[in-house]
Amino acid sequence: MLLYIHIPFCDVKCPYCAFSSFVDKLDLQQNYTTALIKQxxxxxxxxxxxxxxxxxxxGGTPSQxxxxxxxxxxxxxxxxIKxxxxxxxxANPNSSSKxxxxxVKDLGVTRVSFGTQSFHPEKLKFLGRKHSRDDGINALTNASLVGIKNISSDLIYECDIDNEALLKEDIELALSLNVNHISAYSLTIEKNTPFxxxxxxxxxxxxxxxxxxxxISQKLPMYEISNFGTHKCKHNLGYWRYEDYLGVGNSAVGCINNTRIYQTKGLNEYIKDPIKSKQEILNTQDINLEKIFLGFRSVIGVDINILSPKQQKRANILVDENKLYFQDNIFYNKDFLLADEISLYVGQ
Ligand SMILES: C[S@@+](CC[C@H](N)C(=O)[O-])C[C@H]1O[C@@H](n2cnc3c(N)ncnc32)[C@H](O)[C@@H]1O
Ligand code: SF4
Structure with a gap:
């Protein structure tokens, strides 16, 4: 069983972000924590x-x-957690002091994932980030100084301001600061955001x-469409293997025994009744399709035993076309950028 804990506080609302987070509700920290513990x-x-x-x-921003x-x-x-x-x-670079x-290391944290996004001042401004280039450098350096072994840095790309030189510098700088993981996300334009x-x-x-x-792959092996690392995030590998997970906090989602569980999104509503949730029982077809998508987006691959004879036939066609390879009963994707097309074809 995996556990996700949502912390919905931020110091600014970034104009591209659709995650559940609030900038003016820090006075609710105690009430929120009490509710989360109750749930x-x-x-x-x-x-x-x-x-x-x-x-x-x-989150949100747990370092807030x-x-x-x-x-x-x-x-x-x-x-x-024995x-x-x-x-x-x-953590955000501007709220994660040494x-x-x-x-957090003393509390037992073994891995910190920083929302660095870029080190480039113009790009940070473009993304509406509050932190500076130096905040990013200091945060990654300090994580390593206090002895955190697994450090990840987020990068957002496919922004209007991007070019090869800018991205090259961002990636090289992150790699020079002892990160053993980078999450590189293509900018998504989300509904209900300023972007x-x-x-x-x-x-x-x-x-x-x-x-x-x-x-990034020259230094850190790619193991999912947006993730690269010499140390793979075990929690995310668990999601992609379709392991059960509990989600606590407002807007958190869990999935236990093929039932998806959604917590209340609103902060005040959650605090009032943190036990309340909506449940969706997943049908066999949904589960099959989700396992195919997760498997082909990552190094997890897709077990032949979850595929119908027709799906197996289509997967074998892609093996013949050199798009997938088959080993120990598992179909693996050779190019994660084609993951969605491959999944739609095999999964239909
Ligand atoms: C849940 S956010 C929390 C991280 C942290 N609050 C921060 O911003 O530094 C995790 C990551 O999702 C990515 N992200 C959020 N919105 C995105 C979007 N619209 N497009 C691409 N990546 C996004 C960012 O890289 C961010 O660091
Ligand atoms: S990207 Fe991070 S800091 Fe910005 S609003 Fe979203 S959760 Fe908060």
Whole structure:
């Protein structure tokens, strides 16, 4: 069982971001933490959960939450993480001081994922980020100084401002700062965000996407369409293997025994009743298709045993065309950029 914990606080709302986060509700930190703990206790009992394999604390901005609330959360989950393999926390470069990094390490965090996005001042401005180039450099350096072994840096590309020289510098600088993982996301124009009104902020550019992939892959192996690392994020590998996960916090999503569980999105509503959730029982066809998409987007691949005879036939056609390869009963994708097309073809 995997655990996702959502922290919905940020110091600014970035104009491209559609994640559930609030910039003016920091006074609700204690109430939110209390509600989240209530949901956690209720759900571990309900689903008879004894142990979590991996934890991912995401957001929003977990480094925006006062450390005393993170301590309360860790005190609550500690009986369930005796043999945990990895605890990741997301952080923004401007709110993750050296002391904060030391504190989260002491709490048991083993991996920090920084929302660096770029080191380039003009691009940071373009993305509406509050942090500076130096904040990015200092955060990654400090993580390594306090002894955090697994450090990831996020990069957003296919922005109107991007070019090869800019992206090359961003990637090389991140790699020079001891990161062993990069998540490189193509800018998505999300509904209900300021960027939705200016879609020209995104510049579709397959050549630039290939450039980013090639450049990062020279140092960090690609293991999913947006992820590269000598250390692969165990929590995400769990998602892609379709393992069960519990999601706690407002807007968190879980999936247990083929039932998807959605927590309330609104912050006040969640605080009022954190136990309330919506459930969706997934049918066999949904599960089959999702496993195919997740498998072909990553190194997990797709087990022949989940495919119908017709799907197996189509997968074998792609093996003949050299797009997939087959090993130990698993079909693997050779080019993650073609993942969606391949999945639609095999999964139909
Ligand atoms: C859930 S966010 C939280 C990270 C952290 N709050 C931060 O911004 O530094 C995780 C990552 O998603 C990526 N992201 C968010 N919105 C995106 C979008 N519209 N397009 C591409 N990547 C996006 C960013 O790289 C971000 O670092
Ligand atoms: S990208 Fe990160 S900091 Fe910006 S609004 Fe989204 S969660 Fe908050």
């Amino acid at each position: 956690f206790k209720y759900d571990v009992q309900k689903h008879n959960i004894k142990e979590f394999k991996t934890i991912f604390i995401g 939450l006062d450390i005393k609330y993170l301590e309360q959360i860790f005190n609550t989950i500690s009986p369930y 043999s945990v393999e990895e605890i990741t926390i997301e 002391q904060w990094l030391q504190d 939705y009104k200016t879609p020209e902020k995104r510049k579709d550019n397959t050549n630039l996407a290939k450039f980013v992939i090639d450049k």
